[in-house]
Amino acid sequence: MVMTFIYGAFYIIAGFFNSIRPEDHGHDDNGDGYGDHHGSASPILMATGLLFFMMGFQGFVKTTKAMLGIDIAADYVGFAISCAGFIILIIGIGNWWREDLIGAKEQVALGKPFGGQHIRKAGMWVFLISEVMVFASFFSAYLRMRTGWCTQWAVDAGRCKTVDTTTASDLLRHDIMTLLPGAVNTFALIISSYTIVLALKTAKDVDWKPSETKWVRRLLPTRQKAVRNYLIATVLLGSLFIILKIIEWSHLVAEGFDIGTQAGSIFFIATGAHGLHVFIGLLVMLFMIFKADTVGYDEKNGHGIEYFGLYWHFVDLAWVAIFPAFYLY
């Protein structure tokens, strides 16, 4: 534990100072017209903030409960650590957004295996690797439990005789109205994946012209507003996803399917983790809409949409696996 803290402190301090150190000039100039690129302290700040936030989170929950009058001992140390972490996290996010609004050159990887590629893009893909593992752990846990349950499917398939477990799909898939939120959500995510592709395409299209169709021209009058409006459409679809998710969860809880059961626990954790990803994506997109409306996205800085788009498409991909596994099966 002590060694972990020492290593952690080393990476935090060294990472911070390394990030604010000016880079050598010219070696990664990709001619995009921005000034010298910067090292950013934001990632290390956000990671540190998140570390402290999670370290003290248990104390945060206990203290909040105590403040609400629930009979539990407060943990003020944990509460303070968690709050400090949250503040550092917000500072990191604020700094990241400030830097993004100013704009900087894309840093290009010099070594293998991503040599010549934008570091942010490579970083996003490496991040997505870790995300795949997170969802793989949910699926492997679900599969392990599911193969042990005698569900309606197993009975129908003649593999056991009496139903001992009710899954979310048992409560959802038999009625079109109960399956509707999940089904609509599937379409909402696919459409939102396309709208963000359109936002990126519009941002990078130097020859973009308003449509000749009147109503489309009113919706997308200029390139800058078209990008912004495509992003707004994406946010609306993502928000629809969250709203329908809440409706669906409310229905399940009203049916007695809650997190207290084994089937409920894996369902709510897996779909909740996915919903959290959607929610975080919405927060990032709010910033992107602000940027699209003020600074604007164009062929020079449109990478931001592309890299966020990778995350958003991954969220869609995860749903491609979650929907059949948890709603249809």
Place this chain on the structure above:
Amino acid sequence: MSEHKYTGPVAGLFQKLADKMGKDVYFVNFLILMFFTFFEVAAVYVTGLSVNLVWAILIGIGIIKIYGIAGFFMHLKGDPIIYTRTAIFPLLFAALMLWGIGLSNPASIMDLPNWCTPDWDYSYVTN
């Protein structure tokens, strides 16, 4: 993301459809994804299909959708091969997890064939 002509047996088909419609390949991909999602939901409501067949349909459609999203929307088809390798790399570990954990339930009532269940020592279950 750059505009270019896709080639290959499947991507080339997407491109041909796009050229025929006078749209870009992303639009065609979007339509295909929408179509298969309708098909996916409908498959569960079709009566008379065996559980295994429904599962096969769901997995098949899932693969098509993953190809469409990762290949075109995430642009793996047009980007350098290192990104495809990066995307495939964790799938190996995911597959290991699904096999080693997901299919290792000693009390499985699904009667999984021996070839897909790890031969673990389950003594810890009773201990």
